[in-house]
Amino acid sequence: MQQSLDSLKTQTANTDSQKNILSGDLFEPLMSDFRIIFERDPAARNWLEIIFCYPGFHALCCHRFAHWLHIRKVGFIPRLISHLGRFFTGIEIHPGAKIGKGVFIDHGMGVVIGETAIVGDYTLIYQGVTLGGTGKESGKRHPTVGNHVVVGAGAKVLGNIQISDRVRIGAGSIVLRDVPPDSTVVGIPGRIISQKQNKRISPLEHGKLPDVEAGIIRSLLSRIEKLEQQLQTINNHQQHEDH
Structure with missing residues (x-):
C-alpha cells in the first residue's frame, strides 16, 4: 500500500513538472519572446526567420531551459548550456539571471547579463549591453531592470542598482545609480536628462533622445x-x- 502511494506521489510530481514546462516556466515566456519580435522588429517577415535567424531568441531559449535547471539545483549542465549559447549566439546570460517575458534582444552580439541580474517584462536590449557587477562582493551584485525598459547599444548598467519601469538608457551610457520611472539616461556616468515624458516614444526610435x-x-x-x-x-x- 505504501509503495503504491509513493509511486502515485512520484507520478504526480512528474506530471506537475511537465505542466510547469509546458505552461509558465518555459513555454509561455518563450511564446511572449516570439510574439514581441513581430511587434518590434519591422525586418521580421515570417516565423521561420525568427526561429532560425534571430540569435537573441536562440539565446533566450537556451537561457530559459538553463535557468529552469539552475533553480532545481542541477549542477554543471546549466552553465554548459549557457556556454554553448554564448558560443553560437555571442550572447552570454548566466543561468541564475531572471528574465521576464516578452524580452527582445535585438542583434545581441556582445550582450552580457550577470548571475543576479533581473530583467523585467517587455524589455528591449540592443547589442553590446552589459548588466554586470562592480566587484567581488557576494549576494545581489547585478542590476534589477524594470518593465518596458530600453537599453541602447553598448550601454553598461553596473552594480546592484534599480532601473525602474519605462526607463530609456541611451547608447554608450554607463549607469551606476538608481533611475526613477519614466526617465531618460545618457552619458558617462549616466545622468537623468528628462522625466515623465507626456509624449510616448517608440522603443525603436533612438534618434529622438534629447x-x-x-x-x-x-x-x-x-x-x-x-x-x-x-x-x-x-x-x-x-x-x-x-x-
Missing part, C-alpha cells in the same frame, strides 16, 4: 546674445548722454 550638450550650448548662445544686446543698449545710451 541632446543635452546641444541644448546647453543653445542656451549659452542665447544668453550671450541677450547680454550683447544689453551692452549695446548701454553704450548707445552713454554715447547719447555724452553728446
Whole structure:
C-alpha cells in the first residue's frame, strides 16, 4: 500500500513538472519572446526567420531551459548550456539571471547579463549591453531592470542598482545609480536628462533622445546674445548722454 502511494506521489510530481514546462516556466515566456519580435522588429517577415535567424531568441531559449535547471539545483549542465549559447549566439546570460517575458534582444552580439541580474517584462536590449557587477562582493551584485525598459547599444548598467519601469538608457551610457520611472539616461556616468515624458516614444526610435550638450550650448548662445544686446543698449545710451 505504501509503495503504491509513493509511486502515485512520484507520478504526480512528474506530471506537475511537465505542466510547469509546458505552461509558465518555459513555454509561455518563450511564446511572449516570439510574439514581441513581430511587434518590434519591422525586418521580421515570417516565423521561420525568427526561429532560425534571430540569435537573441536562440539565446533566450537556451537561457530559459538553463535557468529552469539552475533553480532545481542541477549542477554543471546549466552553465554548459549557457556556454554553448554564448558560443553560437555571442550572447552570454548566466543561468541564475531572471528574465521576464516578452524580452527582445535585438542583434545581441556582445550582450552580457550577470548571475543576479533581473530583467523585467517587455524589455528591449540592443547589442553590446552589459548588466554586470562592480566587484567581488557576494549576494545581489547585478542590476534589477524594470518593465518596458530600453537599453541602447553598448550601454553598461553596473552594480546592484534599480532601473525602474519605462526607463530609456541611451547608447554608450554607463549607469551606476538608481533611475526613477519614466526617465531618460545618457552619458558617462549616466545622468537623468528628462522625466515623465507626456509624449510616448517608440522603443525603436533612438534618434529622438534629447541632446543635452546641444541644448546647453543653445542656451549659452542665447544668453550671450541677450547680454550683447544689453551692452549695446548701454553704450548707445552713454554715447547719447555724452553728446
